[in-house]
Amino acid sequence: MIRRILYLLLVTVLLGGLAGAIAFYAFDFKPKMLATVILGAPQPPETVSAEPARTDSWQPQIAGIGTVTAFQGIDVTPQVGGVVTQINFESGEDVKKGQLLVQLDKATEEADMRSIAAELANNVSDLKRRESLVSKGVVAATELDALKTRNRVLEATLDRRRAEVAQKFIYAPWDGRVGLRDIALGSYLAPGQKIVWLQKIDPVYVDFTLTEADYGRIAVGLKVSVTLNAYPGQVFVGKIVTTDARLSDSNRMIMVRAEIPNPDKKLVPGMYANVTVDAGTPETVVTVPQTAVTYSLYGDNVFVVNATKVKDKDGKDVDELSVERRFVKTGPVRDGRVSIVSGIKDGDKVVTAGQNKIDQGSKVVIDNSIALKLQDTSTIQ
Numbered sequence: 001m002i003r004r005i006l007y008l009l010l011v012t013v014l015l016g017g018l019a020g021a022i023a024f025y026a027f028d029f030k031p032k033m034l035a036t037v038i039l040g041a042p043q044p045p046e047t048v049s050a051e052p053a054r055t056d057s058w059q060p061q062i063a064g065i066g067t068v069t070a071f072q073g074i075d076v077t078p079q080v081g082g083v084v085t086q087i088n089f090e091s092g093e094d095v096k097k098g099q100l101l102v103q104l105d106k107a108t109e110e111a112d113m114r115s116i117a118a119e120l121a122n123n124v125s126d127l128k129r130r131e132s133l134v135s136k137g138v139v140a141a142t143e144l145d146a147l148k149t150r151n152r153v154l155e156a157t158l159d160r161r162r163a164e165v166a167q168k169f170i171y172a173p174w175d176g177r178v179g180l181r182d183i184a185l186g187s188y189l190a191p192g193q194k195i196v197w198l199q200k201i202d203p204v205y206v207d208f209t210l211t212e213a214d215y216g217r218i219a220v221g222l223k224v225s226v227t228l229n230a231y232p233g234q235v236f237v238g239k240i241v242t243t244d245a246r247l248s249d250s251n252r253m254i255m256v257r258a259e260i261p262n263p264d265k266k267l268v269p270g271m272y273a274n275v276t277v278d279a280g281t282p283e284t285v286v287t288v289p290q291t292a293v294t295y296s297l298y299g300d301n302v303f304v305v306n307a308t309k310v311k312d313k314d315g316k317d318v319d320e321l322s323v324e325r326r327f328v329k330t331g332p333v334r335d336g337r338v339s340i341v342s343g344i345k346d347g348d349k350v351v352t353a354g355q356n357k358i359d360q361g362s363k364v365v366i367d368n369s370i371a372l373k374l375q376d377t378s379t380i381q
Contacts (some may be wrong), residue, residue, distance in 0.1 A: 045321070045363040048354030049371040050305050053288045055346045058334065060280040062217060064256070066208025068228075068271040071259075072174060072200035076101060079167045081190050084183055091180045094265075095172045095198070102183070102195055104168040113161045120154040123147060176200040177265065199269055202262045206238070208275040209253040218243070223278040224258040228271050236260050236267065240277065285331065285339040291371075292350040293338050299327045302344065303351040303358060305366070323351060325360045 082104030089101050126147060179197040183189065206226055210218065218240060226236045238260035247254045258275065260267065292302050304326050307319040328343030344350065351358070353371050358364060 045365045046354060046357045047367050047370065048303075048305075048323075048351045048358065048364045049368045050349050050351050050364075050366050051289065051368070051371075053286050053340065053344050053346055053348045053350055056285055056287045056337070056339075057282045058285050058287075058332070058339065059278050059282050060217075061332070061334075062210060062214045062277040062279050064208040064210050064275040064277070066206050066256075066258075066273045066275050068260075068267050068269055068273055069205045069207055070199040070201055070269045071203055071205060072176065073197065073269065074173070075197050076170060076172075076178075076195045077192050078102070078104060078170055078189050078195065079191060080104070080164055081188065082106070082168055084185055084187050084189060087181070087183065087185060089178055089181070089196070091196075092178065094177050095175070097172055097174045099172045100169060101172055101178075102170040102189075104170075104189065106165045106168040109161050109165045109168070113158060113165070116154055116158045116161060120151065120158060123151050123154060170195065172198060174198075174200055201265055201268060203238070203259050204262045204267045204269070205241075206258045206260055206273050206275060208256055208258070208273065210256055210277075212247055212252045212254070214279075215243075215247070215254050217279040218256060218277060224260070225276045225278070226258070226260055227274045227276075228267070230271060231266065236262075286344055286346050287337040287339050288344060288350050289352045290333060290336050290338050292352045293328070293330060294355055300330050301325050301327045303355055304344070305349040305351060305364065321364050321366065323358050323360070323362050323364055 084102060085105050086100075086103035088099070088103075089095055095101065176198045177200075179199070181196045183195055189195065206224070220240055220242065222240045224238045224240055226238065227234070228236070238258045240256060241259045242257050244255040256277075288302065294301050302325075303323040305321055306324055307321055309319065326343050329341040331339035331341050333339075351364070354364075
């Protein structure tokens with residue numbers, strides 16, 4: 001009986017050990033072995049696009065933002081009050097220097113002029129009669145002096161009335177474009193009341209701000225390129241004509257004024273302008289596509305493709321491509337390309353698409369059909 005129990009225990013132990021061994025193999029040893037084999041197997045190369053860095057000649061530039069302003073601009077206003085009897089312009093039209101814009105009622109002033117002229121004529125006749133009497137000693141010379149003074153006063157009053165009548169005619173002081181008129185026939189205009197604004201817009205000014213650091217790089221006559229949201233892709237070229245006399249105390253910025261020819265009158269005062277100033281002589285820089293650079297807090301980097309010679313299955317020498325992560329110092333960005341100050345040299349092949357699939361040492365193949373297209377990065381205001 002005891003022997004039978006011992007045999008039963010022995011068989012149970014052997015079966016338990018066998019079951020444990022099978023479980024260990026199936027659930028621990030085999031998965032780890034497969035994982036080791038899979039991880040140790042060579043990874044297939046990732047597909048990326050790439051192109052070599054190149055040397056370009058870039059004109060140093062200073063960027064700013066500004067506003068288009070009129071070469072000359074005023075609010076047309078009357079010097080004297082009166083009722084509007086004529087309006088000789090339409091809103092938004094171009095006018096010439098000396099063109100009559102508005103006429104005010106002058107009937108009262110003309111009536112005063114006739115009254116003064118009549119009084120002056122009577123005074124002149126009286127003066128002639130008194131002169132003959134003074135020569136005969138009948139009238140005192142002081143009366144003659146009083147009449148002469150009265151004559152001069154009337155002439156001055158008449159001249160004043162003529163000037164007031166002339167002020168009833170409001171002319172354009174120079175060639176320009178008028179805005180929206182604020183008056184109507186029959187309305188009364190008070191002295192200084194706005195009739196319409198008049199702007200001379202060929203050429204125009206573009207006033208923009210630059211930092212204190214950039215002030216030393218600008219000078220009168222430097223070329224200025226202006227782009228506007230109203231005309232995408234079009235560049236208006238002019239030059240710097242002056243700068244403000246001082247920097248702002250609050251932000252240490254200085255106002256700069258550029259003059260832009262505007263023969264087509266496309267530019268109107270108040271437009272937002274992106275300004276680029278050409279400063280200095282062209283420089284030679286190494287550039288890469290903007291999509292090649294990965295920006296991060298710990299440093300900007302690019303992936304550089306390196307080729308090494310290996311033997312294929314037939315024993316022939318072939319190029320095996322792998323990538324190297326390089327940290328770079330970047331400069332200005334222009335037309336979809338980034339200038340590289342350090343870290344890349346001319347001819348280095350850099351990855352331009354597919355960086356999310358690779359890391360240091362990854363094997364790659366190049367297919368430039370997957371290259372990213374340059375997107376429009378213009379600012380929308």
